Amino acid sequence: MKWVRAHLVVLAGLLALAYLVLPNLVVLAFSFNKPVGKFNYEWNEFSTDAWTNPCGVADMCQSLSLSLRIAVLATVGATVLGTMVAFALARYRFRGRSATTAMIFLPMAMPEVVMAASLGTLFLNMRIPFGFTTILIAHIMFCLSFVVTAVKARVMSMDPRLEQAAQDLYATPTQTFLRVTLPLAAPGIAAGALLSFALSFDDFIITQFNSGPTTVTFPMFVWGASQRGIPVQVNVIGTAMFVAAVALTVAGQWLGNRRKATA
Template identity: 55%
Template sequence: MSAVVESPTPAQRTLSAPTRVWRWFGSNVLRLYAVIAFAYLLLPVVYTFAFSFNDAGKSNLVWRGFTLDNWLNPCGAPEVCGSLVNSLAIGLIATAVATALGTLIALSLVRYRFRGRASTNLLIFLPMATPEVVLGSSLLALFLNLFVPLGFWTIVVAHIMFCISFVVVTVKARLASLDPRLEQAAMDLYANEREAFRRITLPLLAPGIAAAALLAFSLSFDDFIITNFNSGQVNTFPKFVYVSANRGIPPQANVIASAMFIISLAIVLIAQLVGRARRKG
């Protein structure tokens, strides 16, 4: 009978209305949605970059015309480069110390079973789950109580503190993915424990340590809230930008930020390409 022939096949019958909407959504709307989301994410980046070319004069709020002067003279405005140098120095010291301390913790957590492992994990996790304003104010409370003068070194101490946890988590991820049999194989080939670690584990771990160091540096370089509590009179780049927000940020700040953006993007892209080349080679 014709009715039987024209009845839908089982597969078509199971396509309920929500499923058809879902399929359509999946193919079209999702793509459009992603475009809008990326526009939302990147619009302020584009704005910051564009306004580094603004012929701004006193205030960099309204577009006044294109100029290369800001890029040719990035230290032209007072305190921009001073605060940048402070941020870079703090970032480098904090990264070096936090990466060393965090890597050691990650090594013990992944490679040893010991009493207090769970509480160590908790102690690593807690600083990441505490709001920055609490981290910053509690450290300031300590410094005030001990009459420690605020400045460059109190910022360094604070940055090391909040970077350690992120280093531990990042290095742990890499360590956990390493095959322990590689080190055992080295020891079967008459390497002692230290040699096996130095010649097998450490080189394999290096990308994880590098990623952790980059993460620590970018966290330190961009931190404002904790820094603001513990910096005293010392200016870092984010603090300088925040403080000058109300009297007008010089376009040179946008130049510095755009340059940092380009450098970071270049580092990430090069790391991607190197990784791809290595996987192919």
């Protein structure tokens, strides 16, 4: 009991981590399953058929490609706009700053279905056809808040004396920004970009309200397929995305440790 009390925090952290990772391990295991019928809920036989032919299901890879394109474009748009907004809110004082901050963080506190319905109503009133463009605009809108939060926290923790030192060494404003400010803010920008990509790729509710009848993203495809039986290839795509996310996280941690070691 004494050992348990001494390591209680570590044990609780490991249990929480196992709780989070376990569903991904189940998805990984069932990506190698060969189900008897349409439903991939019970283990039947080990098979690599789904991995050798991940696009064997009609329209699945098209929806995956669409989700990836939207996620990349939404990430770029939200990251550029969010970084500029974060610098403005963190570095400058202007009229309406508090109201702007509240409006930026409002989508994070607002129920997603409310924002989805509001954007859908806006597009209808503006007579904008639903499809790729409306989904992209909607995704940039809700990803923007997360980028601003991540970048603003990083900018506020930066030491302004480093930029002042660069200016004392006759660096121009552009050189100071590119060689001092931007590298210092890069971790926050990267965190906001990765979060935006994950949120955009994974979103269903906002996409469902603003997609139109013919535009189907990967989450919408999975939702539609679940009514008939989710194919094994969906587990393959989910496993690939999970492995890619873990690889990016490990690579980022390794680069960070390497920089600290060489500093």
